[in-house]
Amino acid sequence: MTKTQFVKRITHPDYGQVYQFYEVDEETQKEVFVDPFDAGLLMLATEEELPEILAITSKRGADASGYYMGEKFIVQKGSKFAASTTAKCPKKYVKLREKLILEGLLIPLHNQLFLLEDFEFDTPGTAMGTVIGGWGKGPHDWKETKKGNA
Numbered sequence: 001m002t003k004t005q006f007v008k009r010i011t012h013p014d015y016g017q018v019y020q021f022y023e024v025d026e027e028t029q030k031e032v033f034v035d036p037f038d039a040g041l042l043m044l045a046t047e048e049e050l051p052e053i054l055a056i057t058s059k060r061g062a063d064a065s066g067y068y069m070g071e072k073f074i075v076q077k078g079s080k081f082a083a084s085t086t087a088k089c090p091k092k093y094v095k096l097r098e099k100l101i102l103e104g105l106l107i108p109l110h111n112q113l114f115l116l117e118d119f120e121f122d123t124p125g126t127a128m129g130t131v132i133g134g135w136g137k138g139p140h141d142w143k144e145t146k147k148g149n150a
Contacts, residue, residue: 021035054066060133061083061111080113093129
């Protein structure tokens with residue numbers, strides 16, 4: 001007995017765009033709602049699939065974490081950026097910080113700037129400079145986090 005699995009996107013009056021998961025029995029052509037995890041339509045990440053989480057801190061208040069996604073570097077939601085920049089901070093980092101603030105992704109919180117969503121940077125160096133608000137020494141300053149200390 002062969003079953004085809006598919007997803008329908010519908011507009012719910014209260015919840016907006018939602019997804020319904022179905023299986024169709026090829027013999028009876030009956031559509032049946034399915035749990036997407038039980039049916040294998042969505043897979044939970046296993047520990048091997050999780051990216052290596054790196055972290056950076058600075059004396060001026062930065063405390064951020066992130067990971068590589070292909071050639072890009074993702075700084076994770078909840079990361080804290082230094083509240084100010086150094087006098088020699090490159091303008092591209094200052095402008096990027098201003099952009100994040102204006103878009104409402106970076107908000108002031110207890111003498112730091114709090115990141116509300118994961119944000120993709122072109123390089124780990126750009127991510128570091130933006131997070132610490134100054135010059136960084138390179139991607140080697142993103143350090144591997146200790147397992148179990150998340």
